[in-house]
Every structure is written in structure tokens, then in C-alpha cells.
Amino acid sequence: MAARSGLTNNSGVINVSCSCRGAVALEVRQPLGRQGLLALAFAAAGAAKLYGVPMLVEEFEHIGLGQWFRYFTGSLELLGAILILLPPVAAFGGVLLSCIMVGATISHLFVIGGSPVPALVLLTLSAIVAYAKRSQFALLSSAP
8 A cells, every 4th residue: 555645835736645456546736725724723623522622511511402412513513624625525515614603603692692703703714615616516506
């Protein structure tokens, strides 16, 4: 089994390939700037929910839907973080994360209190990703 990976800072190209009875290659041709930072934020938030950070356990207990909802939300955040890094499905990741942040904003406003500003900022950034990659939705509708 051979594996190689490389990162070129000038063009933002990531090449990953692995051959094991065949070849699998992933090539990401975009700078990991804004989307990378957004993915990092959501991956950290999702991991904290799955890990069970006490503050988040209490927060989800206060929401009243049970701890399963914390695991569900954390898993969706991790999935969304992965999706926005993959160019063919970045728009779907942006929509998923936007939906999560709409729920987070509503829960901050009406259930748990606190400032909804962080959720609104992440909602805006996620929506920008979805809008910037909106052509992916047209490709889906034109598929046979």
C-alpha cells in the first residue's frame, strides 16, 4: 500500500492518493481559507458535543430534548464540516450547517438564552458558502 500527500501553499492544491488493489485519489483545488476556517469551527463544535463538554451537556439538558439530540447535532456539524471542504458537495454542507445554525439561533432566542450572535455569524458564513456554490444544485436537478 502506497500513500502520498502534498500541500502546495501557492495554489492551495491538496493531492492525496492511495493505491491498494486499485487507486483512490482526492484532489481539492481550492484554497482552504474561509471554508477551511468555517469547517474547523464546526468540527471543533461538533467534536465538543460528541465528547461531552459539561457546559454543552447542561445546555442540551436545558433544551429538553435529551442527550441524543446533542450527539445528533454534533454528528451533523462534523458531517457539514467535511462536506464544505469537498468541492462537489460544498453547497450541501453549507445548507446543512445553515439549517443547524437556524435551530441554534432559535434555541438561543427562545429556550436557553444567551447571545445568538455567534450562531448568526456562523449561519451567515454557511449561507455564503451555499450561495457561492449554488451551481451544484443545478447539476443535481439536471442529473438523469
